[in-house]
Amino acid sequence: MSRRPIENIDEKVLLATIEVAGGTMEVNRFSTKDIAAKAGCSEFVVYSHFKTKEKLIDATNAYSLKVFIDLSKEAIAKSTSLLDVFLQMLDQAVNYPTATDFCANYARIFPRAKIPSDYESYRNRMRVLTDLYSLSFPFLKEDRNERMQYLLMSHFLRELVISAKTIAHHEIVDTPEVRLLMARSAILGLSAYSRIA
Amino acid sequence: MDALCERLISQTIALGGSNEANRDFSTKEIAKKTGVSEPTLFSRFPNKSSLIEASIARCANHFTAFGSDLIERGIYGREWLGKMIDHQIEKKEESIFLLNYAHSFDNGADPDHEGVSFRGVVTAAGKKLLRRYEFKNDEEIFVCFSGISRMILYTVAYIVNGVWPDTEDVRDAVYTLSMGGLNSFLEKKVVS
Numbered sequence: 001m002s003r004r005p006i007e008n009i010d011e012k013v014l015l016a017t018i019e020v021a022g023g024t025m026e027v028n029r030f031s032t033k034d035i036a037a038k039a040g041c042s043e044f045v046v047y048s049h050f051k052t053k054e055k056l057i058d059a060t061n062a063y064s065l066k067v068f069i070d071l072s073k074e075a076i077a078k079s080t081s082l083l084d085v086f087l088q089m090l091d092q093a094v095n096y097p098t099a100t101d102f103c104a105n106y107a108r109i110f111p112r113a114k115i116p117s118d119y120e121s122y123r124n125r126m127r128v129l130t131d132l133y134s135l136s137f138p139f140l141k142e143d144r145n146e147r148m149q150y151l152l153m154s155h156f157l158r159e160l161v162i163s164a165k166t167i168a169h170h171e172i173v174d175t176p177e178v179r180l181l182m183a184r185s186a187i188l189g190l191s192a193y194s195r196i197a
Numbered sequence: 198m199d200a201l202c203e204r205l206i207s208q209t210i211a212l213g214g215s216n217e218a219n220r221d222f223s224t225k226e227i228a229k230k231t232g233v234s235e236p237t238l239f240s241r242f243p244n245k246s247s248l249i250e251a252s253i254a255r256c257a258n259h260f261t262a263f264g265s266d267l268i269e270r271g272i273y274g275r276e277w278l279g280k281m282i283d284h285q286i287e288k289k290e291e292s293i294f295l296l297n298y299a300h301s302f303d304n305g306a307d308p309d310h311e312g313v314s315f316r317g318v319v320t321a322a323g324k325k326l327l328r329r330y331e332f333k334n335d336e337e338i339f340v341c342f343s344g345i346s347r348m349i350l351y352t353v354a355y356i357v358n359g360v361w362p363d364t365e366d367v368r369d370a371v372y373t374l375s376m377g378g379l380n381s382f383l384e385k386k387v388v389s
Contacts, residue, residue, distance in 0.1 A: 028217060049288060072274075111358060112296070113216050113296075114217065115356075133242045141384075148370060151367075151370055152374070155379065162343075165248050172316070172339065178340075181340050186378060187380050188387065189380070190330065190341070190378075193331070195330055
């Protein structure tokens with residue numbers, strides 16, 4: 001007699017991967033055994049669904065980006081500026097620290113020594129996000145090429161993730177002023193600070 | 198710190214800065230590449246964390262010293278950023294090592310388990326290098342300078358791994374992003 005399949009097993013494994021890999025501070029040092037235990041299945045099931053550790057990370061990255069897109073839609077609908085969106089998304093990221101750490105450790109928006117195997121498909125998925133943001137906050141006409149939009153959107157995401165991580169790990173005192181400072185730094189760059197005449 | 202410590206640090210950076218974080222990066226391999234045994238490595242550094250910390254300190258010192266030297270020579274703005282990017286491309290393993298292992302630059306180890314205050318390192322460097330700006334407190338310096346440092350290191354990583362071409366267009370965009378943030382590229386500006 002075959003075992004009854006576990007409902008939504010893919011999603012359970014992906015969520016468990018965020019928890020386990022995001023909860024392990026050292027990059028690339030997580031165990032699929034722990035992920036299986038967290039998801040309530042065997043390690044065999046994890047590998048039969050995702051084949052390799054690398055593919056599991058790729059799939060979790062894709063899943064995280066999808067969640068981020070959904071949250072962005074809500075934030076954009078409630079905001080009047082990109083600064084407001086950053087602040088709202090920062091709240092979300094601080095409230096879900098394992099997802100934030102997972103992104104800091106594995107998201108393709110962070111450049112690494114080598115280009116990851118799924119980089120092109122990740123870049124394609126990023127277009128969906130760029131299109132969403134640029135509908136409400138369009139970039140200048142001359143900067144509407146794919147490379148520039150990817151550069152700008154990935155900057156937004158990286159600063160968001162690192163800001164949330166800095167807050168979540170108490171490396172800076174979490175106050176509304178500090179959150180605003182981080183948002184202004186990402187959106188306004190050095191122009192957010194006073195220049196000595 | 199003796200010559201062997203320096204060699205061990207050099208090999209740590211070479212190994213840790215040429216791959217993804219924690220891939221093929223064991224003390225056994227570092228000792229082998231240095232031409233010593235693992236116990237000899239541990240006679241100089243009590244554990245792997247202390248070796249990584251010393252290596253981060255070297256990379257961060259080189260980064261800050263070069264940036265500071267440029268400022269002493271009156272080099273600011275676009276030229277400063279360009280020369281920093283050139284310097285870090287030249288020291289690409291140090292750049293990737295910082296991205297892999299230094300918290301505050303990117304995704305390094307848990308700051309709670311580190312002996313070094315990276316916030317302190319970044320803030321001190323920011324005080325040296327951002328002399329043309331007025332900051333209300335150390336939080337502002339930390340947030341601002343860690344952002345600039347990341348921008349330089351990410352640009353270097355993208356150029357080194359081949360995602361971005363090393364062109365004037367890319368460098369212009371990075372400079373504009375550093376100076377005016379995303380706002381510089383928006384049709385409808387955020388009021389600052």
